[in-house]
Amino acid sequence: MRGARVYLLLAGAAFRAxxxxxxxxxxxxxxxxxxxxxxxxxxxxxxxRFGQVGxxxxxxxxxxxxxxxxxxxLWLLPGHQLIHVDEVVIEGDYDRYLVRPVPPLVQLLxxxxxxxxxxxxxxxxxxxxxxxxxxxxxxxxxAVCFLLLAxxxxxxxxxxxxxxxxxxxxxxxxxxxxxxAIDMIFSDFGNYPLKIFGPVAGxxxxxxxxxAFVAYLPATVLMERGEExxxxxxxxWGAPAIGVVLMYAAYRFWERQSRHYESSGH
Amino acid sequence: xxVIEVADLVKEFSRPTRQEGRFAGLRTLLTREQTVKRAVxxxxxxxxxxxxxxxxxxxxxxxxxTIKMLTGILVPTSGTxxxxxxxxxxxxxxxxxxxxxxxxxxxxxxxxxxxxxxxWLISRLYDVPEARFRERQRQFSExxxxxxxxxxxxxxxxxxxxxxxxxAAAMLYDPDILYLDEPTVGLDVIAxxxxxxxxxxxxxxxxxxxxxxxxxxxxxxELCGRIILIDHGKVAYDGxxxxxKARYAPxxxxxVQTDRLESVEGAEVVRREDGKVWLRFDPVRTPPAxxxxxxxxxxxxxxxxxxxxxxxxxxxxxYADRG
Ligand SMILES: Nc1ncnc2c1ncn2[C@@H]1O[C@H](COP(=O)(O)OP(=O)(O)O)[C@@H](O)[C@H]1O
Ligand SMILES: [Mg+2]
Numbered sequence: 001m002r003g004a005r006v007y008l009l010l011a012g013a014a015f016r017a018x019x020x021x022x023x024x025x026x027x028x029x030x031x032x033x034x035x036x037x038x039x040x041x042x043x044x045x046x047x048x049r050f051g052q053v054g055x056x057x058x059x060x061x062x063x064x065x066x067x068x069x070x071x072x073x074l075w076l077l078p079g080h081q082l083i084h085v086d087e088v089v090i091e092g093d094y095d096r097y098l099v100r101p102v103p104p105l106v107q108l109l110x111x112x113x114x115x116x117x118x119x120x121x122x123x124x125x126x127x128x129x130x131x132x133x134x135x136x137x138x139x140x141x142x143a144v145c146f147l148l149l150a151x152x153x154x155x156x157x158x159x160x161x162x163x164x165x166x167x168x169x170x171x172x173x174x175x176x177x178x179x180x181a182i183d184m185i186f187s188d189f190g191n192y193p194l195k196i197f198g199p200v201a202g203x204x205x206x207x208x209x210x211x212a213f214v215a216y217l218p219a220t221v222l223m224e225r226g227e228e229x230x231x232x233x234x235x236x237w238g239a240p241a242i243g244v245v246l247m248y249a250a251y252r253f254w255e256r257q258s259r260h261y262e263s264s265g266h
Numbered sequence: 267x268x269v270i271e272v273a274d275l276v277k278e279f280s281r282p283t284r285q286e287g288r289f290a291g292l293r294t295l296l297t298r299e300q301t302v303k304r305a306v307x308x309x310x311x312x313x314x315x316x317x318x319x320x321x322x323x324x325x326x327x328x329x330x331x332t333i334k335m336l337t338g339i340l341v342p343t344s345g346t347x348x349x350x351x352x353x354x355x356x357x358x359x360x361x362x363x364x365x366x367x368x369x370x371x372x373x374x375x376x377x378x379x380x381x382x383x384x385x386w387l388i389s390r391l392y393d394v395p396e397a398r399f400r401e402r403q404r405q406f407s408e409x410x411x412x413x414x415x416x417x418x419x420x421x422x423x424x425x426x427x428x429x430x431x432x433x434a435a436a437m438l439y440d441p442d443i444l445y446l447d448e449p450t451v452g453l454d455v456i457a458x459x460x461x462x463x464x465x466x467x468x469x470x471x472x473x474x475x476x477x478x479x480x481x482x483x484x485x486x487x488e489l490c491g492r493i494i495l496i497d498h499g500k501v502a503y504d505g506x507x508x509x510x511k512a513r514y515a516p517x518x519x520x521x522v523q524t525d526r527l528e529s530v531e532g533a534e535v536v537r538r539e540d541g542k543v544w545l546r547f548d549p550v551r552t553p554p555a556x557x558x559x560x561x562x563x564x565x566x567x568x569x570x571x572x573x574x575x576x577x578x579x580x581x582x583x584x585y586a587d588r589g
Contacts, residue, residue, distance in 0.1 A: 009390050017378035096374045098339045101362040102391055259341045259355070262279060263334055 006102050010110035018113050033119045040065060040127065043191060054196035060223060061192070063135035066128030067147070068190045068215040071154025073121030079159050080114045085166045086176050092264030105254060137222050146237070150218035153240030157214050158186060160246035167250070167257040190214060195228060202230055210246065213239040269443060269475050270313040270336065275345035277306040277331050305331040307499035308345070313477060315442075318469050320490035320507075321479040324585070328499040329479035333447045336477065337367050349443065363392060366436030370448035373428055374435060375420045381431045382416045385438060392439035399438070406434040409464055426457035433464060437474075444468070446478045450485055462488050483577045495584065502584060507577065514583050515575035518554065520545040522561055523569035530561055 043065060047058050056064070088094050088108060097104035128151075137143060161182050169175045185205075194202050194216045206212040217236035220226060226233040283299035284290070306328045313319050323329050334340040335347055338354030338361050347354055354361040367374070375384040389399040407413045410430040415423055423431060429449060436444060446465070450458040466489055468474045480486060486493055486507065493510065495503040503510055520533065527543050529535060532552035537544040547557055554572055561567060 006391065009387065013376055013379060013383065013387055016383070017376060092372065095334070095339050095369070095372065098358065099337050099362050099365065099367045099374075100391060101359040104358075261340070263339055 003103075003106075007106055007110065010102070010107065011113065014110050014113045018115065031116045031119060033123045037123065054193045055228075056193045059131065059134040059136065060219075062127065062131035063137070063223070064193065064215050064219040065191045066124060066131040067151060067154060067219055068124075068186075070121065070124030070128045070151050071214050072158060072186070072190075073117065073124040074151060074155035075159040075162075076114075076117040076120050078109055079162065080117050081109050081111055082162055082166045083176070083179070084111070085169050086174050089169045089261065090173060090264065094261060095263055098261075104258065105251070135223060138224070143222060146218070146240075147222060149240040150215075150222075153243030154214035154218070156243030156247040157210055157239075160243070160250035161209070163247070163250040164253050167254040170257045170260040170262075185209060186211065186214070190216075193220070195230070199230060206231060210242065213242045267315055268312040269315045269350050270311075270477070271346075271348040272309055272311050272332075272336070273346045275306055275309040275332070275335060275347060276304065276343045277328075277335060277340060278343045279303045279305055304499055306335070306342075309496070309499070309501055311494055311501065311504055313475060316469070316473040316475055317492060318466075318476040318490045319478065320486035320493040321477060321496065322481070322483075322486055322493050322581070323479075323496035323502075324481060327496045329496060330447055331499075332496070333445055333477070333479055337361075337365060337445055363439065364442050366439075366441040366444045368429070368432045368436045368444070368446045368449055370429065370446075370451040373420060373432055375428070375431055377421050378419055380417045380419055381412065381423070384420060384431070385435060388435050388438050394439050402438050402440075403434075406437070409467070410434055410460070426453050426460075429453065429457070429461060430464075433461065437468065440472070441474070443475045443477070446476065446480075448480055449478065450480065450482055458482075458484070465489060483581070487577055495581065497585060497588060502588060511575055511577065511580055515580045516548055516550070517546045517575065518549050519573040519575075520547065520554070520557060520561070521571050521573060522565070522567055524561075524565045524567045527561070527565055530557065530564075532560070533557055 040062075043061060044058075047053065047061065051057070053061060085108065088111070093111075094104065094108070097107040100107060132139070132147070162179055165175055165178045165182055168178065189197065189201075189205060190211055194205055194212050197205070202212070206217075212231075217229070217231070218239045220229055221233055221236040226236065229236060280300040280302045283301045309328075309332060321329050321332065331340065335342050336349065336354065338358050341355045349361060350364055352360055354365075375381065376387065379387075385403060386399070388394075389402075394402070407416065410433060412430060412434060415427050415431075418427075420428060420431065433449070444465070449461055449465075453461070462485060465476060465478070469476050469489075476489070478485060478490065491506060493503070493505070493507055494501060495510075519536070522543050522545065523541060524543060525541075527535070530545060533545040533547040535543060536546045545557070545561075547554075558570065561570070
């Protein structure tokens, strides 16, 4: 497949460039792990104080957190360069992506590697493995499969929101505050059972800002707590498919918006 | 057969109108008024296969904006661009394989990697067969002298070296069309000459169509038979360099080193200095041979030459006439 080959080729080039001039793998991974560890320690402290949140104990919440974090790391690994979309577009570096026989987005995403995103992913995988063992889930092969699909779907949901927000750059020039806000919502609301925020926020975070599909819905049905959901269970089982649909829509949106690219004045 | 067809091409950029007075910055941010700048304003031309065209104009005339539409980087506000039968911005991937692009101000190479790696990566992206790649790299190393810095990271190259690297990268996959935006800007005389020689040779040997923007008239004089002169986004002249001179500067000057010369029939004395006299004449009314004969007949001449008008002064005249 040409697409995959080109992606690996460009990602490999970014990797070589990184090693020629910048930091070392180990430090970067530790950095990522540390950052996520702080978030987990916070939840730990909360649970230690209150025992349960919304009827979920430590094992349940750690499982939810593990899915969220793994999905986040899985998105960040290929997607981290979207953080720099403002500068790439304002300074006109996007020009050169438009005259190569490779989709411009692929070139943008492979302009650099950021090794700390490996730390995010590693942190997520470690946490999810441990939490899966103690979470009240009946680990049939089907359940394992669904978990893997849910993680990929979660990565696609987060990625699709970031990509759609990034696409606004072609008209608005500066979108990093919007993307930062999205990231905040994910890390502030994404790691808890959504029902604790009440029905209005629950609806908003499912149908307006589809955060629930990343971890809350799949974790809930895997733990067979489907009856506490405000949405039908089949919707929760469909979370991975929602990720695919959203990412497809976001990519189309990106392509349309990129026609408004203005380059820079020189 | 035309390879590039440009019809009624327009590009506008809009910006929020800058507000004056109190809280100007904030009001500029909030305003819905837009200031529209027409960078390219109804441009028409066609370029034939194998032509070398100089796209010429002062800073801000709209040269780069035109090139960006020709290459598919910008989508036109209105009008059409057709390159080898396709619309560049719609059919990006196909277009990319047919064109080479070099921007003088911005490298297309991988900044942190050795030049050699950039060339290899490009050969992979364009599916250049391994053997062909090696042959091209050897050729370019020879004509562009890449050898000494093939293994240097691009960020450490001098501007001239980087430009040569960029040219090699743009031609590696044998595109039919080469776009150069200010390829010699900031280079010293030798580096400029090297690049001109390479581009000229490319056009002669492979029939590559070249569109070159510049404000360096030597680029055009040396390379391009045809120039398109652009001013405020509009085409001011499109045609052969010779015709441009003939139309806007029909005169030649005969410079004579002589003892004493008051006047000659058919020419006008325009300057005297250091024992030299400049005689301006119209070669259509006064054939140069006759003028020279007439001068030699009556004066003792130690040296003599005919001076062509310089393109630069011709172009100044055109811009001056247009106001
Ligand atoms: N991305 C842009 N946004 C706003 N204005 C631009 C942009 N690019 C070019 N312009 C304006 O359009 C005009 C033409 O620019 P350009 O095509 O770069 O000129 P040239 O290459 O002939 O120097 C200039 O007035 C320039 O300021
Ligand atoms: Mg320019």
